[in-house]
Amino acid sequence: MINKDSRVLLEVRNLRAEVVVDGVRGVEILKGVDLTVRAGEVHAIMGVNGSGKSTFSKVLAGHPEYTVTGGTATFEGRDLLALAAEERARAGLFLAFQYPVEIPGVSNSALLRLAYNTLQNERGLEELDPLEFEDLVLEKIKVVEMDASFLDRSVNEGFSGGEKKRNEILQMAVLEPRLAILDETDSGLDIDALRIVANGVNSLLTADNAVVMVTHYQRLLNYIVPDYVHVMDGGRIVRTGGKELALELEARGYDWVRAAA
Amino acid sequence: MTQVSTTISKEKCFEQLLLGKTVKRVPGQYLSGSEGWLEAVRAEALENARALNFPSDRHDDWRFTDLSPLFQHGFQPVSSFAKLTPGDIEKFLIPGSTRLVFVDGCYDAGLSELGFSGSAGAHGVTVSSLVERIGDVQVETYFARQASFKQDAFAALNTRFFEDGAFVHVTGEAAAPIHILHVATRREAPSAIYPRCLVVMEPDSRATVVEDYAGLEDGVNFSDAVTEVVLKDDAQLQHVRVQRDEKNAFHIGHCSVAVGRGSVYAATSLAFGARVSRHDLHAVQMGEGAEIRLNGLALITGRQIADTHTRIDHAFPRGKSVQLHKCIADGAAHAIFNGKVIVHPGAAGTDSSQSSRNLLLSGKARIDTQPQLEIFNDDVKCKHGATVGQIDADSLFFLRSRGFSEERARNLLSHAFAAEIIIKIPVPSLVESLSRTILDRMSGVRT
Incomplete structure (x- = not known):
């Protein structure tokens, strides 16, 4: 929901970044990105493969594979780029992974509890013991319609593509971030899983938080309706509009936007 | 107590071991030597030991394993019986288990807990000291029949000099895990300890046996252990081996297993402790x-060396084997894995898989892994593979993006890598205590 008076969560100005390969700086991928996200808003960043949209989400989350070469990013008034990945998470930034990792040997419930308690600590709040946490997580798991048996399994091990994506949203539900970046969370989902994931995200939206969805397709936006749609091309946001822009992209493709830019 | 040790040569070290003699123990626990067959075996073992000597570093099976730290010590036979209290060993105990306790290789009846298993045959299992049952026909039939004391100097030394050991005879279903706890104490001089174990599984029997080697105080000692396991037809054994010796100990272990028709032998072997450790596990299908299932884990740091050699012989049709071995090496530690799987001409329809997965946590650590598959038969399904890697960068970033510090994320991932083996142990309390051991090593993580 757009409310021009609401607090600015994320302010990105002229952000430039290069990919690092084997410790050697390489190709510039982000070439001056601007983005402002206020509390209560839902943004979609769309673009073709290689446009830089996934890189943008990883750079915001602090992925060590990228080096920021210019510009600024401010998150809730703090210099985001000065923070390590874990500090960004503790500050309330969340990235749902395009390719969720499997961690054999760590149970889903242990991961969630350890992560939750880390944030509780950061916020000066009480940690929960395993029993208390179980009550909390059994509530949260309803958000993504997952069976409680998934909690005892190793993180994402043997999960289907859809289950892995739902598991990312479960982490979001438990960690309650201020800003969630969903990196192609819709990719590889069948229609039922897409609906569950979208319902989950919608149920977590409040006037105090915000979501940035990075996606290829308009399909997801039928379920999570964006306030803003941005088109990324060549490492920059080249067009911004309302949700109707997504429909136009679906109908006409990306070429006309790129030509206009 | 300070320990006195002078540096000696490899030759002197071996000579010193050959001087080993029978120990004075508490009354009633002498190995009388009245059994002629055992005297013959011991005499042959001594000859074999003399002839074999320590393996040279050019020996193919030992070329990665630097034994030189072992050779520097003159190990003495254990000269007296160390009296421990239940409190001393409490932290190693498995609640509800049948328990045999050995202190520096000598049986301690007071610390042991035999339950009903002490009375022969009751409840499907007899657990006792080997010396007490030395006249048992099962002991005479199976003792020193498999362990290659003819080819291996360490197995030969053990066969000559063992004082006592565990005898487990399972005729039915053993309800409780059988815990064989070997505790090494610190002696005035570095001591040589010869743990011995014989497990005989009758047809259709079931049991879980935990062989456990622990150190009580940090001291130099040398455990030279031999275990023999016989599974007759359709038996099932879960065999757990935990080597958690103190950091200046030496540990050489040898385990031979004969797996009968339709039987399942499932082993989980863990190496955490010792300055230098070696475990040879040889399982043959009879x-x-x-079916043979082997899980292994070596988790070492500092200057530790841990070597695991396994060999599986598929000699009959439709056999199955599954193996997963993991090494985690930190500091300047050196882990070695060599796993042979041999499919003999008659072993049609063999299904075998072997996987060696390894994690290097420091730039100075080293891991050598060598899976070896030898197939002399067309009708088989075999696969094997090995990986050596560092902590996965994507997993590390994932955990950091969930708020874990880099150090904590690394610890959690190393723990997880080890936990995959630990959780396969069918004794929940042991899984819990070993998980804590690992967590202590990877400090800062609580799960």
Whole structure:
């Protein structure tokens, strides 16, 4: 929901970044990105493969594979780029992974509890013991319609593509971030899983938080309706509009936007 | 107590071991030597030991394993019986288990807990000291029949000099895990300890046996252990081996297993402790449809060396084997894995898989892994593979993006890598205590 008076969560100005390969700086991928996200808003960043949209989400989350070469990013008034990945998470930034990792040997419930308690600590709040946490997580798991048996399994091990994506949203539900970046969370989902994931995200939206969805397709936006749609091309946001822009992209493709830019 | 040790040569070290003699123990626990067959075996073992000597570093099976720290010590036979209290060993105990306790290789009846298993045959299992049962026909039939004391100097030394050991005879279903706890104490001089174990599983029997080697105080000692396991037809054994010796100990272990028709032998072997450790596990299928499952983990740091050599012989049709071995090496530690799987000409329909997965946590650590598959038969399904890697960068970033510090994320991932083996142990309390051991090593993580 757009409310021009609401607090600015994320302010990105002229952000430039290069990919690092084997410790050697390489190709510039982000070439001056601007983005402002206020509390209560839902943004979609769309673009073709290689446009830089996934890189943008990883750079915001602090992925060590990228080096920021210019510009600024401010998150809730703090210099985001000065923070390590874990500090960004503790500050309330969340990235749902395009390719969720499997961690054999760590149970889903242990991961969630350890992560939750880390944030509780950061916020000066009480940690929960395993029993208390179980009550909390059994509530949260309803958000993504997952069976409680998934909690005892190793993180994402043997999960289907859809289950892995739902598991990312479960982490979001438990960690309650201020800003969630969903990196192609819709990719590889069948229609039922897409609906569950979208319902989950919608149920977590409040006037105090915000979501940035990075996606290829308009399909997801039928379920999570964006306030803003941005088109990324060549490492920059080249067009911004309302949700109707997504429909136009679906109908006409990306070429006309790129030509206009 | 300070320990006195002078540096000696490899030759002197071996000579010193050959001087080993029978120990004075508490009354009633002498190995009398009245059994002629055992005297003959011991005499042959001594000859073999003399002839074999320590392996040279050019020996193919030992070329990665630097034994030189072992050779520097003159190990003495254990000269007296160390009296421990239940409190001393409490932290190693498995609640509800049948328990045999050995202190520096000598049986301690007071610390042991035999339950009903002490009375022969009751409840499907007899657990006792080997010396007490030395006249048992099962002991005479199976003792020193497999362990290659003819080819291996360490197995030969053990066969000559063992004082006592565990005898487990399972005729039915053993309800409780059988815990064989070997505790090494610190002596005035570095001591040589010869743990011995014989497990005989009758047809259709079931049991879980935990062989456990622990150190009580940090001291230099040398455990030279031999275990022999016989599974007759359709038996099932879960065999757990935990080596958690103190950091200046030396540990050489040898385990031979004969797996009968339709039987399942499932082993989980863990190496955490000792300055230098070596474990040889050799499992042979003795009949059709036998199944062998081996899980292994070496988790070492500092200057530790841990070597695991396994060999599986598929000699009959439709056998199955599954193996997963993991090494985690930190500091300047050196882990070695060599796993042979041999499919003999008669072993049609063999299904075998072997995987060696390894994690290097420091730039100075080293891991050598060598899976070896030898197939002399067309009708088989075999696969094997090995990976050596560092902590996965994507997993590390994932955890950091969930708020874990880099150090904590690394610890959690190393723990997880080890936990995959630990959780396969069928004794929940042991899984819990070993998980804590690992967590202590990877400090800062609580799960």
